[in-house]
Amino acid sequence: MKPPALSFHKKPSEMSRRDFLKSGGAVATITLAQGVTLMAFGGQAGAMADPGKRWGLLIDVGKCTSDCTACVTACSTENGWQDTGHPETDAQWIRKVDLVDDATGHELSLPMMCQHCDDAPCIDVCPTTASFKRADGIVLVDKHICIGCRYCMMACPYKARSFVHEPVRGQKTYAPRGQGTVESCTLCVHRVDRGDSPACVEACGKTGNGAMMFGDLMDPESQISQALLNYPSLALRDDLGLRPGVRYQNL
Amino acid sequence: MKRLLVMLFLMLATLPAAAGGLAPVIPKASGKPHPEGNLFMRINHMKLMKHDRDQTVREGDREIGHSLKACIECHAVNGADGQPVDISSDKHFCRTCHDFAAVKVDCFQCHNSRPEAKSQVLILPRPGDTNDLAAYLEGAAR
Amino acid sequence: MERTIYREIKVNRPLIQLAALLVAFLLAAASSWFYIEHHGHIVTGMNNQIVWGLPHVFAIFLIVAASGALNVASIATVFGKVPYKPLARLSGLLAVSLLAGGLAVLVLDLGRPDRLIVAMTTYNFSSIFAWNILLYNGFFVVVAAYLFVQMARGMPYQAVQMVGFVAFIWRLILTTGTGSIFGWLVARSAYDAAILAPLFIAMSFAIGLAVFILVLTLACRLTDRALGAKLLARMGRLLGIFAAVVLYFAAVQHLTNLYVAEHAGVERFILWNGGIYTWLFWFGQVLIGGLVPIALVFHPTGGAKPASTITASALVILGGFAQLYVIILGGQAYPLEIFPGFTASFSFSDGQINIYIPTWLEFFLGFGGIALALALSGFGMKILRILPTSLSDANVGQD
Numbered sequence: 007m008k009p010p011a012l013s014f015h016k017k018p019s020e021m022s023r024r025d026f027l028k029s030g031g032a033v034a035t036i037t038l039a040q041g042v043t044l045m046a047f048g049g050q051a052g053a054m055a056d057p058g059k060r061w062g063l064l065i066d067v068g069k070c071t072s073d074c075t076a077c078v079t080a081c082s083t084e085n086g087w088q089d090t091g092h093p094e095t096d097a098q099w100i101r102k103v104d105l106v107d108d109a110t111g112h113e114l115s116l117p118m119m120c121q122h123c124d125d126a127p128c129i130d131v132c133p134t135t136a137s138f139k140r141a142d143g144i145v146l147v148d149k150h151i152c153i154g155c156r157y158c159m160m161a162c163p164y165k166a167r168s169f170v171h172e173p174v175r176g177q178k179t180y181a182p183r184g185q186g187t188v189e190s191c192t193l194c195v196h197r198v199d200r201g202d203s204p205a206c207v208e209a210c211g212k213t214g215n216g217a218m219m220f221g222d223l224m225d226p227e228s229q230i231s232q233a234l235l236n237y238p239s240l241a242l243r244d245d246l247g248l249r250p251g252v253r254y255q256n257l
Numbered sequence: 258m259k260r261l262l263v264m265l266f267l268m269l270a271t272l273p274a275a276a277g278g279l280a281p282v283i284p285k286a287s288g289k290p291h292p293e294g295n296l297f298m299r300i301n302h303m304k305l306m307k308h309d310r311d312q313t314v315r316e317g318d319r320e321i322g323h324s325l326k327a328c329i330e331c332h333a334v335n336g337a338d339g340q341p342v343d344i345s346s347d348k349h350f351c352r353t354c355h356d357f358a359a360v361k362v363d364c365f366q367c368h369n370s371r372p373e374a375k376s377q378v379l380i381l382p383r384p385g386d387t388n389d390l391a392a393y394l395e396g397a398a399r
Numbered sequence: 400m401e402r403t404i405y406r407e408i409k410v411n412r413p414l415i416q417l418a419a420l421l422v423a424f425l426l427a428a429a430s431s432w433f434y435i436e437h438h439g440h441i442v443t444g445m446n447n448q449i450v451w452g453l454p455h456v457f458a459i460f461l462i463v464a465a466s467g468a469l470n471v472a473s474i475a476t477v478f479g480k481v482p483y484k485p486l487a488r489l490s491g492l493l494a495v496s497l498l499a500g501g502l503a504v505l506v507l508d509l510g511r512p513d514r515l516i517v518a519m520t521t522y523n524f525s526s527i528f529a530w531n532i533l534l535y536n537g538f539f540v541v542v543a544a545y546l547f548v549q550m551a552r553g554m555p556y557q558a559v560q561m562v563g564f565v566a567f568i569w570r571l572i573l574t575t576g577t578g579s580i581f582g583w584l585v586a587r588s589a590y591d592a593a594i595l596a597p598l599f600i601a602m603s604f605a606i607g608l609a610v611f612i613l614v615l616t617l618a619c620r621l622t623d624r625a626l627g628a629k630l631l632a633r634m635g636r637l638l639g640i641f642a643a644v645v646l647y648f649a650a651v652q653h654l655t656n657l658y659v660a661e662h663a664g665v666e667r668f669i670l671w672n673g674g675i676y677t678w679l680f681w682f683g684q685v686l687i688g689g690l691v692p693i694a695l696v697f698h699p700t701g702g703a704k705p706a707s708t709i710t711a712s713a714l715v716i717l718g719g720f721a722q723l724y725v726i727i728l729g730g731q732a733y734p735l736e737i738f739p740g741f742t743a744s745f746s747f748s749d750g751q752i753n754i755y756i757p758t759w760l761e762f763f764l765g766f767g768g769i770a771l772a773l774a775l776s777g778f779g780m781k782i783l784r785i786l787p788t789s790l791s792d793a794n795v796g797q798d
Contacts, residue, residue: 055317094446094748103749105741113744118737127586133528134521140317148314149367151517154510156450157528163586165735165748169450169510171441177369179326184367185439186510199319242737246585363513 053199060124060143060251061193062223063207064230064239065116068256069217072104072115077218080209081119084194086178087168097168097183099191100206114257117206117218120145120166120191121242121250128158128167136188143223143251144193152187159188163243166190193220223251281357284350288331299354302328325364330372344370403485403794405550405784408622408777417621418777421770428767431760432507440510443761448753449731454508456723457765460606461501461772462535462577463599463719466570467607469494469542471634473570476563481796482630485787486615487563491546492779493614493772494570494607495539500772502535504764527579534573541566550784574603581726588665589730592656598648605641606719608634609712614776616709618786627792628705632696635708639696642715646689649722665733668752669725676729679721688718728755 078100082088087097100119107114122145128137129145136152139145147158147167159167167190174184180196183189194204202208203220210218221230233239239253291298298305302323309321332350333341342348344365347356351370355362408414435442445452472490475483506512522529545566548554578599584590612634619626653670656662669676692711696702732753743750780786787794 053318053320092441094448094754095441096447098447101749103738104744105738106744108740108742114741118749127584129523130525131528131583132523133526133532134517135523138315140315142317146314148311150310150314151514151521152511153514153518155518155528156510157526157580159447159450160731161584161586163735164737165448168447169440169445171446172439173366177367179329179369179373182367182369187367188510195317196319199317243586 055141055144055199057141058224060223061198062122062143062221062230062251062253063193063204064219064221064233064253064255066217066219066255067114067116069215070115070117071215072102072113074115074213074215075102076209076213076215077117077206078102080205081191084178084197084205085181085183085192086176087183087189090172095169095171097170097189099168099189116254116257118164118166119206119252120193121164121248121252122191122193124249124251126248127161127163127246131157131161133157140195142198144195144198145190146192146195147188147190149182149184149187149189154186154188156188163246163248281353283353284332284334284348286331286350287333325368329368329370333372341371404788405485405488405786406788407782407784408618408780408786410781411622413621414777418774421774421777424763424766424770425774427763428507428770431763431767435760435764436512442758444755444757446753446755448748449728449755451727451731452508452755453757453761454504454764456720456727457768458501458505458508459577459727460720460723461497461504461768463574463603463723464606464610465494465497465501466538466574466577467603467605468497468611469566469570470604470607471611472545473563473567476560477567482633485790485795486611488546488549488783488785489615489618489776489780490611491542491549491566492783492785493611493776495542495546496775496779497607497610497772498535498538499775500768500770503771504768507764507767527576527583531573531576531580534569534576538569538573541569546783570603571600574600577603581730586735587730587733588662588736589669589726589733591662592652594648594652594655595726598645598652601641601645601648602719602722605638605645605715608638608641609715609719612638612708612712613716614773615790616705618777618780619790622786624786625789625791625794626705627790627795628703629792630790630795631705631708632703635696635702635711638708638711638715639693642689642693642711642718645719645722646685646693649684661736661739664736665730668733669729673729673732673752676725676732680725680729683721684718684725686718687714688721692718731755 081100085099087099090096100117103116103118105114105116106112122139122143124139124143126137126139126145129139131137133155134151134153136148136150137145137158138148154169156169159165159169167188169188170183170185172185177183181192194202194206197204207218207220210216219230219233221228223231223234225231226235233255234253237255239255240257241248241250241253293301305323306325306328309323310325312318312321313324328350334346334348334350336342336346336348344352346352349370351362351365354360443452469490471483472487472494474480475487475490506515509515518532522533524530541562545559545562548559548562575596578596581590582593582595612631616626616631618624653666657666669680671677673680692714695707695711695714698707701707732755734748734750734752737749
């Protein structure tokens, strides 16, 4: 008896958008034994990361209060990273920073997370292409090929990435994470892919502060694009020209 | 050579009780069986998952046919306490063959080896697996 | 001048003792590694602010020394200096051994050393790091070829020269690559400087030669082979020049950085109020690693003594280590300036000097790399005809 052989006609990266559209869904074509072909139909092509979109955040620093950490708590619960009592080595996908203006003494508070740069230094330096940007602008670590070299952490101007220092147990099934790899804010891709907004944005809205807005920067009609159009905002470390997807207002 | 041995082992595993002591006992799963068939899955599950994981992680496609999260749900095995066992138990679905074939996978350093709390299913062992039957029944009674 | 005869070294009591010591260090490194693998990097001194710690200092030290150790061979075959010719084989052997030691430390300090195969098979060509992996692999091949043409019978000398030239160019590119790992990090004010590449090349010249001198002396003493005082003094003076070049580049590095307003903060930190880093800079790098060895080898009366050269080599190594510590850890200890014009009043780490305290595990890992390099070169001398039977001044040619 000959065992069934398996071959993928194309790697996902080689499969063009047209292939998907033609077939009307995400399709993996599998060749069972000689001549027997099995088509595994996925959902709609629209379920893929859409290159016609660029997800981004707009943070209104004027509405963010220093005693509120709802976004941090929400992120930690959603993605299953915890405070283990040693902040220097703990994961911090999102952190709150309180600032004092040196010239005026004015006090500010804001959340910091991966800024999802268009031209991200972490992607440039990653030796294995584990750091990558999805078609819709979300910068991620592919933890399956991350070797834990931490060069991306050296390169990130925002200190947005964390290295998992300890063995992890009891992860969320939709947010795997484990020892020896680098991680950072994923913009809650698993929620975005099902049409929700990131957990931090939702939590910030629930507190009534509403300091965080999530949306598609490429859609001129979206709420976030309109807000960016009508009010001044800035990107952190704009001098580096990285075109982050996260922008700040009233800073 | 290694391939050959693996093949041999897989053939053995298809013979039910006859191979008793030799082959591992693969726990039954819930849900619909794989359209490709068990033998195909035994041989190709790693390639399928690798392909589909890139599909999800890099392309953002969530509607994949071979999601690790889903394997864990249909293939959950309950332990003595009626809860699905995690990978530290040799009853865990993914370990039954791997222990036998001396394969080590790192997936569960990151992926949870148990399904999300609500979707628990009680899995009964295959006939012939008398040793563990008591434990399962005990788990069921709870 | 007699013909140079190369012979394998013979095992004797002191060599066995040295080997036992090296094995002890290797075992210590292996256990440290297992411990770190099992518990995660939490047991080391690193954290999310200082991500490259002591193992990287050791690894980069060894990699820089590797390319520098090859210089002796280049001086002989590329620049045609006759007295260095008998040393060329050892130079090549030491270069590959040091590189192997350095890479071992680098790999063992990865978060997922088990995925080394990924690093070897998936390359991101916009990453300097990926290029470095290729450069390291190429270095092994080129230097192995270089050793082969030197040792093969009846090889025309032009072939040796040609391969030697390729090796020389390769090592220059390799060190440029090592320096660029840091030089291209625009995010960090301590690193964002093209000068780091030539600085690293200068450091490799000095550190590599110093390591070579020490290993050569040790090998000759342990196997009772003559080593001419003139030859040693000659290398000592060269070392002095290299040390001066390093000082020069370091001065340029810090002066240009002082000139750039946004880098003034980090300069003040390194040069003035950075605690351990300031201390290591002035006392370790400048004094111990620069001024003292230069004075030693150029001393009008004492400079020609073997002891001066040997001491100077040891000091250059210590100084080089201090310098890398300041570059790698000092650069990370200084906070990132994300909000110019603001002071962070509360957060876990923004705007504060980051603390790094290395643990013994990291020391053992690093020393393991050194032990591996020494063990490999010793083993090479044992099985290959690397070391000349005599390097007495009468035996070594003049140019």
